[in-house]
Amino acid sequence: MKRAALGALLSHWWRHPLQLITLLTGLALATGLWSAVQAINGEAKASYNLATSEIGARQNETLVPKTGFIPLSRYVELRRSGWRLSPVLEGRWPQNTGSLRLIGVDLLSHPTFSNMVENSDSESSFSLDALSSQEQLFLNPKTLEQLTVHVDLPPIVQSDQIPIDVALGDISLVERLLQRPGQITRMIILPEQPLGLHPLEDLAPELQRQSYDAGQMSRLTDSFHLNLTAFGLLSFAVGLFIVHGSVSLGIEQRRGLFRTLRAMGVPLHLLTVLLLCELLLIAIVAGSAGLVLGYLIAAALLPDVSATLSGLYGATVEGSLNLRPGWLISGIAMAVVGTLIASTQAITNIYKMPLLATPGLQARAQAASSQQYGMAVLGLALMAFGTASMLVFDGLIAGFALLAGMMLGTALMLPLLLSWVLTLGLRNARSALGEWIWADMRAQLPGISLALMALLLALATNIGVGTMVSSFRLTFLGWMDQRLSAELYVTAKDEDQAQKLVLWLTRRDITVLPIRWSEVPFHGTKLRIYGVQDDPTYREKWPMLQVQNGAWDRVSNGTAVMINEQLARRRNLWPGDDLNLTPSWKMTVVGVYSDYGNPHEQAIVTLPVLLRHADNVPNLRFGLRLPPSGVQNLIKEIQQESDFEGITMVDQNDLKARSLAVFDRTFVVTGALNLLTLGVAGFAILTSLLTLWNMRLPQLAPIWALGITRRQLAWLELWRSLALAALTALLALPLGLLLAWLLLSVINVEAFGWKLPMYIFPLDWLRLLVMALVAAAIAAAIPARKLALIKPSELLKVFAHER
Amino acid sequence: MNAKSFLTAMFLCLPAPASTQGFAGLGTNANGFAIPQQGTFLSFPADHGSHPNFRIEWWYLTANLKGDDDLEYGVQWTLFRTALRPGSEDGWSSPQLWMGHAGLTTPNHQFFAERLARGGIGQAGVTADPFMAWIDNWEMTTVGPTLQQLNLKASGADFAYELDMSTQGQQLVLHGDNGYSVKSAGGQASYYYSQPHYQITGTLSLPHGPVAVVGQGWLDREWSSQPLAEDQSGWDWFSLSFDSGDKLMGFVLRGASADFTSGSWISADGTVTALQPGDFQALALKHSNVSGRSIPTEWKITLPAKELSVVIQAVNKQSWMGTSFPYWEGPVTISGSHTGRGYLEMTGYE
Known part of the structure; x- marks a missing residue:
């Protein structure tokens, strides 16, 4: 009997291959994104361990x-x-x-x-x-x-x-x-x-x-990995919405079958166990596919991740991926546990379902309304919790708590908010059809709200992260113009050659700015102190955030120091404060400059002072000031001098282009994950609509019978989906901006040590809105097409089969 | 290659596996290094110092001690020098490498420690006059006339010792032909002399507390560039002090085809008789399982010319030096035709 019953259950998927594919794809996508992030994190950690344990034997x-x-x-x-x-x-x-x-x-x-x-x-x-x-x-x-x-x-x-x-x-x-x-x-x-x-x-x-101070580096890189993990979890959660939709659909459609099986004597608990077995099988198959997918995604993204880590933190991660057994097991486990969680509701319903109950949409919707209030209250509580943690604690974790609280809170409040909007629409509806449309949308809401929540999260993340990256990029560009002010940067092979080069350049009336620094131990890490030669270049161009009057004069007469933003924020030192560079070397801070792309603390003093306090200050690197038109000629001349063999030269444009390339590469991963998450959310809407499709026929048949054509119904279907997506996108905008602000002013300060101004990019929002609408349209297209092409006899059957 | 064998290979610069070329690579040939020449007269104090043109060299002290707790103890202090190439240089580029071994044997425990150092920077070395041999804080320092009074120090993670050693002005013992000691039938040889007459007082620091000790010590000095023949896999080396006042140094170099034995008889009056190959006979009586190997810990020694027939037994059968290249080294007791105490070193047991 068991075999026959299981065969009957599985035959459903045979007859609905698209549905099976949806379910498997959703689960595989969720597992895939999650596992990809895990693989990347695992690889990075293994790399750090290698670097720390074996290189300076730093344990x-x-x-x-x-x-x-x-x-x-x-x-x-x-x-x-x-x-x-x-x-x-x-x-x-x-x-x-x-x-x-x-x-x-x-x-x-x-x-x-x-x-x-x-x-x-x-x-x-x-x-x-x-x-x-x-x-x-x-x-x-x-x-x-x-x-x-x-x-x-x-x-x-x-x-x-x-x-x-x-x-x-x-x-x-x-x-x-x-x-x-x-x-x-x-x-x-x-x-x-x-x-x-x-x-x-x-x-x-x-x-x-x-x-060995694992402290700073691991704190920095941890924040990056936490970011990735949050993304992975988000994708997984969105993926589970898909599973939820598909499983509910699969069970909804088989109610008749269950009834028949029960009537033929299959006990309820056996039926439940068989359903669980079926889900387990699906989870394992989809989980395995997800692992393959995750491996591919991770392998594709890892070079960029390693570029990010070395660009931002100076941490080296190998660009190749290894298979780790723990990763395989955790991937499958996530798939199985996720499937069970996503199907709990459906299975419980079966277990509780009276043998001969009739499925109904409206009744479910009414039950769902009280659920909406519960969720909204929970959402408010989460938002309050996030805000409270931000007020009580500070630091990265509090930032993330606020972030998570706001995101989840808003998502949970979404159904209630949407239902209010729809009720408002219903009240203002003028025609009977209009009233029906609003009412029908509201009735659909419980079924589709999970998918919309996923869309909300994906959109908000996109807006937030996008705004952060674009703001960062804009700031970075401006900063590079200021910071990379010399037209040509040269590095000599040794001090002898450097001396000859300086002499040769001065004879040509080229301003030579030596770039010399020394590293001193500082609070358990190293502080890099640059010694600069007084020059208008610094006074005019150096990217200052806060500066006292006459600051450069005080630096050049050797009484004061400029520090970078990282040092200022980490040690809470601002202009006017005293800084002990070494136990015996104290100076007053007169300025704070921005220093993006560098995780370490840094200070600037005048060159003679540096030479007095530190030995081993190599004099090999120089910034040259000359008219930009002369740069290429000078490079050629230096290359032709036999004395200058081995000198490396980078011109400003080249350096800027390279830095920008590093910057852009840094956020490739974020961009890719963003897009994937949005894709998964679109997929979630599709599965929800497909689920609703079957349940909706009884509602649509009477409307059709009243004279609305199938074509019209199909268009209405499409518009409805678009309207819901647009409403969600509208709600996602403020959430996304909040997210961007959190990333720029809280998370960045904690993770990188710098705060960035926030810029707003309405065109990007428009692009996202269009993407959301396209996703919703694509998702609604299949049900709409089905509706447009449905045989009238099918619609008539609704009346014939009135259960 | 694990860390230890790597270090060994590093230290003695031999290609692995070691077994094909004799124990610890001592069977490799003497590329560019000086070779001991018969007829050379050793000159002191200069020859107490190091000979950087020879490939290997050691300052090797063993001591049989009795504690105020009435227990038998043994102490070993060794400084090895090995050169990657002949000659000396200052700084890290020096081709000279140093290795110190300290051992302390109690009847039921063996303590040992190892130190490695680069030459050329002052971390380890030997000066001839005034005599001083050191690696890290392990030292063998002259406190009176050269080699007549020495202070000896070493410490490990769980033990330490400090000993004062003195002779009554006895002469150095030159082995073989005036210090030219042949090591194989093929003619491989080393320069080899000893001072076997030290009286010792001092303190051992053991985990349960300090132990005051008295006893006798034996210093060996040897340097060469190729002391073993290619087919010799290791040696059994005995230094025995009899209650009669006579002393015997004898060794067996185990070869693939035949063993090579030699040694010196040192009478109580100080006269030294070099033994001819084959005079000295050592027969393993009982083996013990030591560190996973079967190692002879009871021997029968015969020297017909001196009517000597004795049984040698290890004070502690587990006197294993688990250092970069491991060997057995520990105090022994003597019974039979003669009685007394001594030291036994066995290398090359796999």
């Missing part, structure tokens, strides 16, 4: 200088006192295509070096000769691909255990490549120490212990 505590570097003799003294330390020398190593993070370690004492190289490919793994010369450089094969040929490159060993954009070598080789003999950047405190040591604080008071 260990380190010993860092309060300023400058650690002399080799200090390392030896501390080793001789018994402390087991491992020296690391790290610096940027200029290459033609940018620079690499070059890390030198003592191969003998480094805690994890051997783990990193044991997977290196066998052909070029350690050989006796190469080892004896300590002359090998370890690189990820992908980094090597990016390097253009460099004549002075030492022998390379490839290992995929080395993070991208990092070169690792013995400290003897690295100190030569970086031209920093006898210098150490930090010392790793090895986990096992012998008995009877004197405290490091006494032995080396000028050094400070630093436990």
